[in-house]
Amino acid sequence: MTQLTWRNGLDGNETAEVMGLLSEVEDADGVAPAGEHVILRLQAHRGIVEQIEPVQADVGGSEHFVVRGADGVLAGYAHLDTAEEADGGALVAELAVHPQHREQGIGAKLIEALLERANLPTLPDVQVRPTEDGPAGTVTGRLRIWSHGEHPGALRLAERFGFTRFRELWRMGRELAGNELPQAELPDGVTIRAFTAGQDEAAVVRVNHRAFWWHPEQGGMTEQDLLDKQQQDWFDPAGFLLALDDSGELLGFHWTKVHPDGIGEVYVIGVDPEARGSGLGRSLTVAGLRHLQEVGCGQVMLYVEGDNGPAIRVYERLSFRRWDIDVQFGR
Incomplete structure (x- = not known):
């Protein structure tokens, strides 16, 4: 009973x-x-x-x-x-x-x-x-x-x-160990640096909102949400990569994560809509993969919407393959 x-x-x-x-x-x-x-x-x-x-x-x-x-x-x-x-x-x-x-x-x-x-x-x-x-x-x-x-x-x-x-929601993954990755070729005037706590939160939230205004979960991230995640055991600012133009304006970011089992994750990639079409998304993806490989991750995974064909094709060109699927059922 x-x-x-x-x-x-x-x-x-x-x-x-x-x-x-x-x-x-x-x-x-x-x-x-x-x-x-x-x-x-x-x-x-x-x-x-x-x-x-x-x-x-x-x-x-x-x-x-x-x-x-x-x-x-x-x-x-x-x-x-x-x-x-x-x-x-x-x-x-x-x-x-x-x-x-x-x-x-x-x-x-x-x-x-x-x-x-x-x-x-x-x-x-x-x-x-x-x-x-x-x-x-x-x-x-x-x-x-x-x-x-x-x-x-x-x-x-x-x-x-x-x-x-x-x-x-597809979970895709690929092997990192023993595999050579391409270089992260950045657009002219763009540099990548690590996230700085207490300095970059507002800019990240702004770009995240512009990039994911349509997304039911990611689009609503607040500065407090970002601060809360900085308290998690897995958070590492060295793996939170920011792409900035020559005036210091944030154009996009790649937030990586390492799971307790050692698998890396492409946690969030956000690119400001005004910077799309420049190849910045791919460059940030590669930069994050290289970071995860350098810290010893043998595999990497990510989540992507199953109907996001352009993103899936980008990840497939980077040797990602579908591992499994999360399904949301509705009534």
Whole structure:
């Protein structure tokens, strides 16, 4: 017998349990069940007793669905991002079921709770009836749920509850060890230097916004978000490369990351729209790859939108190949 409860805040013990569950799921499946922003939210949480209003999510629009077995052990968890709800945006969820508690209906129970929270019917044949806003088959995208690594269990649940593929995020990678990389040939008047904390935050946020105004996650990065990430163990300013013109104006950046397992990541590449077409994006990419190779990374990976054909072709020309896919399903 399992019990599901809703939380608008987790205490320290619950947070530790959730982090432990996510870690065990990643070990079992070979892919993290929750994205970086969920982990950052959990790490920055305020406990229930510290909240001012009982209906206020603990960190910038987080809600939590917790499933425990009869013995009280955490068996399943879902994080719901409600940050865009007030502006009519989608609710975005990520969930995980402990490997020892699968095939017990816990994933279905979590999805039913998320659908209820989103004011959507459980049965898909009800959801696709004609409405004033559209014909039969219309999918509103009110609730979106990520499946990292396109997990088979997630695909079955998506089909069962009538979810549609909204978005694909490719993870691409390549070998670095023993491979010669091209030179980072820069446009005239452009130089590259490392990020300086306390000096470059505002310029990076400005260029990031101009480069990613359209992106549902990256485009909203604030200076505080950037400061928070500087506190992460993996942050290394030497691997945060800035491209500047001869007047010192920031044109673009390549923010690299090294994972605990030694795999490097092309974390973010942002180029100001006014500098596009100059080859700066490729130059920054190569400069970051050379840095990751120099610090000993044998492999490098990146994430790219599955429908971003031009970016995918650039990465393929740099010997990247698709490793796996994260899928966002919507109703």
